[in-house]
Amino acid sequence: MTSLPEPVAHLVAALGRLPGIGPRSAERLALHLVQADPGQVRQLAESLVSARERVTHCERCGALTETQPCAVCGDDRRDAALLCVVERPLDILSLEKSGTFRGRYHSLGGKLSPLNGVGPEDLRIAELERRVPSESVKEVILALSSDVEGDATGHYLAKRLAAFGVRVSRIAQGLPAGSGLEFADELTLSRALEGRRELS
Numbered sequence: 455m456t457s458l459p460e461p462v463a464h465l466v467a468a469l470g471r472l473p474g475i476g477p478r479s480a481e482r483l484a485l486h487l488v489q490a491d492p493g494q495v496r497q498l499a500e501s502l503v504s505a506r507e508r509v510t511h512c513e514r515c516g517a518l519t520e521t522q523p524c525a526v527c528g529d530d531r532r533d534a535a536l537l538c539v540v541e542r543p544l545d546i547l548s549l550e551k552s553g554t555f556r557g558r559y560h561s562l563g564g565k566l567s568p569l570n571g572v573g574p575e576d577l578r579i580a581e582l583e584r585r586v587p588s589e590s591v592k593e594v595i596l597a598l599s600s601d602v603e604g605d606a607t608g609h610y611l612a613k614r615l616a617a618f619g620v621r622v623s624r625i626a627q628g629l630p631a632g633s634g635l636e637f638a639d640e641l642t643l644s645r646a647l648e649g650r651r652e653l654s
Contacts, residue, residue, distance in 0.1 A: 462488055511543065514585070516561030516578055518543045526550070526558060533557045535592040539582065539611065541565050541599060549597065557595070560585060565598060565607040577607075579614065586618045593621040600627050600645070 458466065462484050470480035487495055511517065512524035519525070526532060526546070536557025540546055546559045562577045585591065594615055598604040612622045628646030638646070 458484075511561075515546070515559045516543055516563060516581075517546045517559060531556075534589050536595065537582075537585065537589070537591045537593070538595045538597050540597050541604070541607075545597065558589075562607070565603045566610060567603045574610065579611070582611075583614065583618070586615065586620055591618075591620055593623060596622065596624045598624075600641075 457463070458481075465484040465487065466477075466480045469475055469483050470477055472480075475483070487498075508520050509518055510520075510522075512519045512522065512527055514523045514527045517524045517526065521528070533556050536555075537560055538549065538555060538557055539560045539562060540549070541562055541564060543561050546561060549555050549559070560578070560582050562579065562582070564572055564577055566572060566574065566577070582594075586594065594611070596608045596611060598608050608624055615622050626645075626649035628642065628649055
């Protein structure tokens with residue numbers, strides 16, 4: 455069996471380290487790239503380098519941005535009294551796509567996970583505690599994952615933020631749109647029932 459040329463094998467290995475790319479996908483992508491038009495490959499390489507060099511984290515909220523502060527933090531029309539706390543910068547993008555939240559954000563950079571060595575000092579919790587009084591925040595909305603670590607992080611933050619006298623809420627959790635009850639687990643159904651609201 456003929457093996458791949460060494461540069462292609464290195465490219466397959468590099469692509470395979472990307473999230474969501476398995477060995478077969480990495481090989482297909484590598485073989486496509488080495489046979490593609492050199493101009494297209496060069497443009498892709500330049501785009502990768504440019505994005506990595508120009509995009510950074512917002513110093514205030516932790517979102518991905520090219521400017522300081524990011525567009526959300528710099529928008530005076532946003533409600534500064536509402537602060538939505540998320541785990542990762544990508545969560546901010548997801549919430550912004552919904553078009554319903556008009557407050558500001560704070561990315562923690564992860565969630566508490568003692569088994570993985572992630573403690574409060576590894577997250578952007580101190581920055582959050584500085585923002586609450588300095589930006590006159592009235593409500594902190596926790597938009598964290600619904601797993602054990604997300605729940606633990608939410609409870610920890612609620613205790614820490616109690617000292618500031620702000621309202622701490624959590625986004626409703628329940629059934630995804632278009633899904634049936636037969637596909638939901640017990641915890642999801644329980645939270646959907648607890649988070650019910652009156653129809654008007």
